[in-house]
Amino acid sequence: MTATPPPLISFRHTAKHFPGPDGGFTALGGVDLHIAEGEFTVLVGPSGCGKSTLLGIAAGLVEPTGGEVRIDGRPVHGPGPDRGVVFQQYALFPWLTVRGNVEFGLRTAKVPRAERRRRAQYFIDLVGLSDTADALPKTLSGGMKQRCAIARAYAADPRILLMDEPFGALDSLTRSQLQARLLEIWERERRTVLFVTHDVDEAVYLATRVVVMAARPGRVHRAIDIDLPSPRTPAVRLTERFTALRTEVWRAVHEQEPRTAPSMDRKH
Numbered sequence: 312m313t314a315t316p317p318p319l320i321s322f323r324h325t326a327k328h329f330p331g332p333d334g335g336f337t338a339l340g341g342v343d344l345h346i347a348e349g350e351f352t353v354l355v356g357p358s359g360c361g362k363s364t365l366l367g368i369a370a371g372l373v374e375p376t377g378g379e380v381r382i383d384g385r386p387v388h389g390p391g392p393d394r395g396v397v398f399q400q401y402a403l404f405p406w407l408t409v410r411g412n413v414e415f416g417l418r419t420a421k422v423p424r425a426e427r428r429r430r431a432q433y434f435i436d437l438v439g440l441s442d443t444a445d446a447l448p449k450t451l452s453g454g455m456k457q458r459c460a461i462a463r464a465y466a467a468d469p470r471i472l473l474m475d476e477p478f479g480a481l482d483s484l485t486r487s488q489l490q491a492r493l494l495e496i497w498e499r500e501r502r503t504v505l506f507v508t509h510d511v512d513e514a515v516y517l518a519t520r521v522v523v524m525a526a527r528p529g530r531v532h533r534a535i536d537i538d539l540p541s542p543r544t545p546a547v548r549l550t551e552r553f554t555a556l557r558t559e560v561w562r563a564v565h566e567q568e569p570r571t572a573p574s575m576d577r578k579h
């Protein structure tokens with residue numbers, strides 16, 4: 312009998328209360344979530360349910376006020392090279408070229424020049440930016456900037472990629488192209504990914520497991536395994552299984568809405 316490997320990321324009763332007038336606001340009421348190495352976990356849920364806060368806690372950018380998160384058994388108390396982060400508006404260094412941006416983490420980690428070049432080039436090629444490796448960010452489209460941000464995160468060789476709506480600001484065609492590219496990279500590299508999105512279709516297409524969160528306070532509502540074939544191609548979206556899973560996730564997101572919800576966008 313083989314023993315189940317311990318989870319790489321473990322949220323245990325993870326809570327976050329933001330102090331403020333009128334008692335403040337409890338963004339996360341106690342999240343229990345365990346993520347195995349190599350999984351692609353996508354968090355979805357109504358606006359304000361704490362997806363970004365949970366990701367920020369895993370990144371070590373937000374300190375929980377209750378419970379904890381452990382990476383490989385060790386409690387997280389700050390950012391670390393084991394975790395790469397990609398945000399919706401990723402601030403590339405404007406004075407560095409694509410190559411300079413992708414090499415940045417390797418330079419900080421004092422990786423020797425030849426190895427740095429080789430690793431950066433590998434990920435620049437993988438995200439399809441070979442022709443613009445010497446361009447500055449201001450000359451790139453939004454999709455190209457995000458590809459650069461993804462290459463930069465991967466090149467630093469983290470065990471975990473934390474992505475907060477990385478394609479949220481892109482048009483739908485660019486978005487679906489980048490989803491396919493990200494899946495290809497994930498299939499090759501098998502890094503553990505924790506990804507936040509509002510988009511149910513994107514969640515089902517990318518994930519090995521979709522975690523649906525509920526709000527007020529933020530918590531895990533349901534976890535749904537995505538048993539689509541691997542490797543996935545964009546055509547999987549046309550299958551009955553994809554449609555069934557998308558319906559299941561959509562229902563899980565919407566069944567928890569209060570009937571009198573004033574607006575999906577309201578934060579408090």
Ligand SMILES: Nc1ncnc2c1ncn2[C@@H]1O[C@H](COP(=O)(O)OP(=O)(O)OP(=O)(O)O)[C@@H](O)[C@H]1O
Pocket residue numbers: 329336337338356357358359360361362363364365509578579
């Ligand atoms: N620094 C802060 N101070 C006070 N409240 C905060 C702070 N950061 C987040 N919140 C509140 O915590 C709740 C969760 O926010 P969070 O951004 O994690 O939600 P989300 O699910 O990612 O939302 P969205 O889908 O709209 O991006 C929200 O109600 C938000 O207003």
